[in-house]
Amino acid sequence: MNGTTARRSAAALALMLSGTVAGSLPAAALQPRESSPISEYEPAESLEGNFLSAYIAGASKDTAAAASFYREAVKGDPRNAELLERAFVSLLADGAMTDAFRAAERLTTREGSNGLAQLALGVRQLKAGQYAPARQSFARSGKGAAADLTATLLTAWAYAGAGDGKRANETLNRLRGERYFNVFRDYHAGLIAALVGDKAEAERKLKAAFEADHNTLRIVDAYARFAAGIGRTDVAIDAYSQFEKTMPRHPMVVDALDKLKAGKPLPPLIASAQEGAAEVLYGLGSAGSTQGDELPAVVYLRLALYLAPEHAVARLTLADTLDRMKQTERSNEAYAQIPANSPLKLNADIQIGLNLEQMGRGEEALQHLDSVLKANPDNIDVISALGNVQRSRKKFAEATETYTRAIKLIPAGSEANHWTLYYFRGTAYERAGKWNEAEADLKKALTLLPPTQPNAKAQVLNYLAYSWVDRNMNIDESFKMLKQAVDLSPRDGMIIDSLGWAYYRLGRWDDAVRELEKAVELKPGDPTINDHLGDAYWRTGRRLEGKFQWQHAKDLNPEPDDLEKINAKLKDGLPEPDKPTATAENPPAPAEPVPAPVAAPHNPENPELPKGAPAPGDAPGSADKKPGG
DSSP states (O other): OOSGGGGTTHHHHHHHHSOOOOTTSOGGGGSOOTTOOOOSSOOOSSHHHHHHHHHHHHHTTOHHHHHHHHHHHHHHOTTOHHHHHHHHHHHHHTTOHHHHHHHHHHHHHHOTTOHHHHHHHHHHHHHTTOHHHHHHHHHTSOOSHHHHHHHHHHHHHHHHHTTOHHHHHHHHTTOOSSHHHHHHHHHHHHHHHHHHTOHHHHHHHHHHHHHHOTTBHHHHHHHHHHHHHTTOHHHHHHHHHHHHHHSTTOHHHHHHHHHHHTTOOOOOSOOSHHHHHHHHHHHHHHHHHHTTOHHHHHHHHHHHHHHOTTOHHHHHHHHHHHHHTTOHHHHHHHHHTSOTTSTTHHHHHHHHHHHHHHTTOHHHHHHHHHHHHHHSTTOHHHHHHHHHHHHHTTOHHHHHHHHHHHHTTOOTTOGGGGHHHHHHHHHHHHHTTOHHHHHHHHHHHHHHOOTTOHHHHHHHHHHHHHHHHHTTOOHHHHHHHHHHHHHHOTTOHHHHHHHHHHHHHTTOHHHHHHHHHHHHHHOTTOHHHHHHHHHHHHHTTOHHHHHHHHHHHHHTOOOHHHHHHHHHHHHHOOOOOOOOSOOOSSOOOOOOOOOOOOOOOOOTTOTTSOTTOOOTTOOTTGGGBOTTO
């Protein structure tokens, strides 16, 4: 086996599905970055150089570098309003709050209509308990649906901070329109009523929000905590249990249920106006993050954490967003700042280990996860994460043993919740040369996979079917599986490559070329796809193009075994083909043309995206929705 099956998407699927950990980080990384100066970037010698560096950093979503260079650029041209505004946004996104607020003051002095600057200053005033000035700042923070929603909710919390529940409720009643406005309104109205002591109104509003949307964890958590606080423990347990049916083992739900069943109290979700306002900003940041608007999301999340530094869910969402912005080190800093007493701490510790592997610090990742495992020896998620890193480090035999250890801990009747363990172990067995064991695990993963995860099913179908094709086994069944995988995930270049390779194995060279050309368009930097296309070109007589593709594959850093074969083909070409050992009597019709690739939004059913990500258009705060909601 040439190892090409392994890159069939197992690595991406593994790293994202294994769990979402600060044992091995240096002490400096454990300190909050809010309001801290940035000094790790050497400034340019000119205004133009700093501006250009800042612009490039911003385009690359490197908020730390952008903030540093814009700070220097403003020093060179302090009267430039546009430059000051860019610096303000970058400083805010990077969490340099003191400098960001200073820039906001200068912006509002020059231009009172700068909505984001007014919003930021209002947040600072609210944190200081200056509720009347905060309301004035929010009123000046801009127009439009999003700005009105934000300003209205924050204004209501400013009234609540002043103890004026009546004015807060009147303010919230202005929100009318789309369904999610109503849910968001009732949710915050209930939280405010609970804070000011109106238990009857709090119960009515929180119950209304829960009944309208019992798929969002924050709403479920708020309602259940309130119910438990007024002695309705049965209602609280039922609310959590309903949510757990379709999002099993969520750490916050597990923790809450354990406490309730042990007779322990649950504190309210919100204990101050500052925490309530932070909840507003978290909800907006969460919605932006899951819809691909990373920079606005980070800004909202930074403001939320400025108000409520212990907001673990906001911190986790910030870390995840930074990770998707390719700011992996900053992401780990955020994970490390999640409070030690939070149920999400273990998830964060796991993700730190996975991120270390992505950063090329694999041995450090293994050491980190080993230390986490020592503290949590029977935690399936930690064991699975360790196995994923071992497999990424090509320690396949060790990985199979680690996955087996995790599988033995699966509770009776819960195998379907842990189908990924069989998939991961199957891929590790395949790479370790144990095909019989690999095939059994891959088949079992298919039988356990829930229908709510079609993209995950596409990956497993692809891995198994490609493995068969590459061994000239079960060609008819492989064709059916690959066609199904393409239907489920039509823009996945790896899967389309597998279909093209199946045509190649059948000797249907023209069909192979058609599919492999699509695959290269979708994933041009993959050495195996380019190698396959070179083979197909050669078989159709397009030998010059075949050699070009082989050379391109060689330049893309293929696996050592594949490189040896590519060099041999560049020297001697391909030998005459053997008669195919397996044929498809009635192979399916050629696949329909695949649309040109586009930037896909976050999909709640895509296992390569953060867990629970909602579809575009979902309500603010819906990043914690359960699947199928």
